Amino acid sequence: MIAPYLLRPIIVLGLLALAVGPASTLVNLRRAEFSAETMVHGVFPGIVVGMAVGGRDAIIPGGAVCAALVAAALTAASRKPRHSEATTAVLLTAFFSLGIVISLRIGDMSGQLESLMFGRLLDITPSRMGTSAVVLVVAAALLALTWRAQVAVAFDREASRVSGIPVTWIDVVFNAALGAIVVAASTAVGVLLVVGYLIVPGAFGRLLAAGPRSMVLLAGACALVGGWAGFGVSLLRAPRPLSPQACVAMGVLVCFAGACVLREIRARRARPRPDACETARETSAAGGGEQQ
Incomplete structure (x- = not known):
């Protein structure tokens, strides 16, 4: 039987993959990677203040x-x-700098800076797991309910506006979902490593998928398999301790590297061979000579 302190990270990573599937896909389709990076760094002041006021349980409300x-x-x-x-x-620099200044200003909190940035996957309590689960499910539900409009806006904002789609409200939902995912994941993988979850799975799906729906499934699978595999690797015995958060991030990156290799193999198989091209030309020339 799995120990509770190991089961809770597995559950959080699974729910994170559920929310990251559509979110990372939309980040890729919108080309909003820099906005996702801004959101990741922008919540840092709220997380610092929340931890200073109410401890780690106040990270999510503050963020x-x-x-x-x-x-x-x-x-x-x-x-x-x-x-x-x-x-x-400017938003990224301003918010993140404010978070650093606040963290260093609170003297007894400066030692927790690394914990806030990179998280503590093995220190997830039942209360924080419950809060993170609710936030991640809400984020996934927001994107699911507005999915068609989100895809339309991602492909063509002006055409969506002309067709009657409330583009501003769709942007609000998209940014709110990103913020919810960042805040919920901050207690587990930290505010810096979560950016990999918002960008890499979508790029993974873009390499292998045939459309937005399959991108969502592949992005979620990348986050799930990479996260669980990385967490499993962090539990193995090693000469030096392995960071669970870093292993989780590396697991997602390994999945992306595998997708790049698979994409290259597909491309090479799809290319016509030189000898086949020469045979086709000779056959065509012979056929033309017979007709004459």
Whole structure:
């Protein structure tokens, strides 16, 4: 039987994969990787304040407040006709710098900086697991309920607006879901490593999938298999201790590397062989000579 302290991370990683499937797919389709990075770094001040005020159990509420502010700022920035990544970069720098300053200002909390950034997968308590589970399920439900509109906006914002889709509200839902996933995962894999979960699975699905729906399934599978496999590797005996969070992130990256190899193998098989091309040309030339 699996020990409770091992079962809780497995459950959280499974629910994270459920929410990451559609979220990472939309990040890839929207080309919103930089916005996802901004969301990941932007919630840091709220997480620091939450931990300073109420301990690790207050990380999610504190991060949620900051995530709402970042989501509102990203949505407002996306509405500008000449939106550029400069605005997003300013948001990322401002929020993350504020979090670092607050963390260092609170003297007895500065030692927890590494824990806040990279998480503690084996220290998940039942209460934090329950809160994370609720937040991740809500994020997945938001994206599922607006999925068709999300895909339409990802492919063509102007056509979606003309067809009557409330693009601004779709952006709000998308950014809110990203913020919820970041906050829920921060107690497990930290606010920095979660960016890999928002970007890599979607890229994995993009390499192998034939459409958005299959991208969601493949992205979720990448997050699930990579996360569980990496967590399993971290439990193996090694000369030096392995970080569970780093192993989980590496597991997802290994899945992506495997997808790159598989994509290359498919591409090589699809290419016509030189000898086959020469045979086809000779056959065509012979057929033309007979007709003459």
